[in-house]
Amino acid sequence: MPVIQRKICLLGEFAVGKTSLIRRFVHNRFEADYLATIGVHISRKEVVLPEHDTTVVLVLWDLSGGEMASSLEEAYYRGGAGALLVADVLRPDTVAVLNTYAMTYTRINPGAALVFACNKMDLVPDETPYRLKLAEIAQRWRAPFFLTSARDGRGVEDAFRALAYLVARR
């Protein structure tokens, strides 16, 4: 089974849970304390795709969120095969700006795979309004979207597997 490595960037505003999603996906654990990310943290995770008879090694770039990344985003985004765009369900503004992140990322990496995630779903009782809101923006990019929770793990594996599937096809 061939093994391919793909660079995946996690994009989104600060404190939406990018690092927590990676920690849940890579190490299957969660830490509630918020520790801002500086620069870029690299993690790796193998995803086996039997249907493609491929093992994809996702090289996950955990980038600092918000305006801290703005001046350096182009350098960080280079060579990316895909991106997980993350928003915070409690902060509607973090959903709206995902469009900006997607535009910048695809400008640098044309044809890159995108997956949208609305994180912290464990904090809201009803996911319906957020699903609709995220669906609207994801549909614009013809990308899948997932409602995730790094705390309880819901949707995390599915989001990264979907991303692995998309980058493996490229």
Added chain:
Amino acid sequence: MYPSFPLSKENETGLARIDADLRLQDYSPFFAQVVGVTTPGLPLAEVLPVFAGVEDWLRQMRQRGPRIWELRFVHHIPPDGSEPRYLDLSIAVDETGEGWHLSARDVTAAAERLHQEVQRFNDIRIRGHQPPAAHHLMRRLGPGILVALWEHLGLMLAVVDANLIIEAVTPPTTMTLQRPLIGLPLTEVLPTLAGLEGELQRIVRGEAAPWRLPGLQLDPELPQHWDILFIPRTDAAGLLIIVQRTVNETLIEQELRQQRNELTLLHKELEAQAMALRTANERLVNLDRERRALMALIVGDIKSALSVIGGYSEWLTRPASTAIAFQQEAVVSIREAVAQIDRLLDRVMTIERLENKLVQLQRTPCDVHLLLEEAVVMRQEHARMQHLDLQIELPERLPPVSGDAQVLAEGFGRLLDYAIGRAIPSARIEVSSRVWKEWVLVEVTVGIPGRPEQAAVKALPSSSQHVFELTQVRLVVESHDGHLALEETKNGLQLVVWLPLAGEAKDRSNVTVDRGKDDAMGLGQYEPLVVAGGTLRLDRTRRQAWLYERPLLLTPLEYRLLVYLAQHRDRVIGHKELLAVLGHEEGEMSLNHLRVLIARLRNKLGDSEEASGILRTVRGVGYTLAS
């Protein structure tokens, strides 16, 4: 050892060469130290995982560029197991176009500092749930703009949604108001804005222009004033609220406006008072003019009547007047002249009564108690130096008297000065006061306790200062419709001042006086009095008087006059005192009327002024009943 690779000017930067297969070809010692590798030939992606998955991109650099790729603050876990660190990496296509040069610089210290700042800033924003409007502002202007706005401009920002619920505030706002504000209605946080929701909603809907409210007090318990600007949000329905401390000029302006308003009110009040004074003064001037004119007329009429009487009296003494017809004519004329004088005197009385009422209107109730205490306290030290014992004994409460407090205070002072001046060393001066009928009596007694045989007062030289003092006191007292009595006893001196009660107190006193008038005078029902060698007997039940066992036909006023003179027969009664006693119920009485009354009583007593019999005149002072 890495001979062909240019070394960095900065010795903390490690350098390495990457071959065409993306393997570590060779490196500087410092690179090995920074990155934590010791073996050449390792794949680059293993040495630095950040380059994993981007091999295609790196190869593209050789054909399409860019020729160099820089990555800052890359978190690196060294393969040798040393401490994780942050690196700034730069990879560039080398001069052959096949391989790459790689530099690595340890920026862990800088990254930690940056990390602390970002962490703090993000923490603040997480608590505030930074709204889009402020977020975009920050994206344009950089992080910390809100803190800078507060620190340098004193601005606070808040964002509310379409329902005026607070979505976000700058941290200083929260810190200033000392409570979390997110999610609260705006009017709950700022009660000053309650009732303005409608107008604010109009701004949200774009139906009204942005609104500036200057000088608002955000919290009633905080003294600061603020200017608030409401601006509609562009990112969503809602308002961006900018709050800034009101500048001092505004506060000063408000204070000046307040003072100006107060001065205006005061000016209007003073103008009204001045107008009232002018009107009252004009009325007084007119009244005085009319009084003078009226008095001139009356005096002229009286003189005319008196000349008639004088003419006929002279004519009657002539022998030619013995004719009955002439005598009758003279008597009729004289009677008419007397009647005319009576009528004129009544008019004089009426005028005087009106004048007295006017004077009373100008007077205010005075606290005798307070005035006496002040007069005594001010002279205690002086009395002590004169070896005098100055004491004051007053009842708990004295009713007020009618008059001018300043004038009365001067009178009391002079009275005490007179007593102190007359007293000999070691004498005791007692000041007491009590209510008697419609009067307040102020009594000053000079004596030496336990030594009644020794006079306590000095001899009084006729030209001494003491005479002046007493005269002044008499003037003061009489100007208040009161009177002064001076009695020198064997043991000392007694001064008594009568002052009329004021207003309500006087009315209450009248009730008491009327209830037992004669009892109050201290006369028994048939108590005989020895006067001028005869016996005067008064029957208070039938208001009857007998002299030498002969009944006297007296009018009520004449009867009261006689009773008062009898009750105070041991002293001279002043004109003012008699006028006050007699004139109370009959209206104010004039001195002329009193003289007429005295003359009639004397006539009925069979007395005459020249004979100085029963009812004696003490010129310049008053009358007394001879004992």
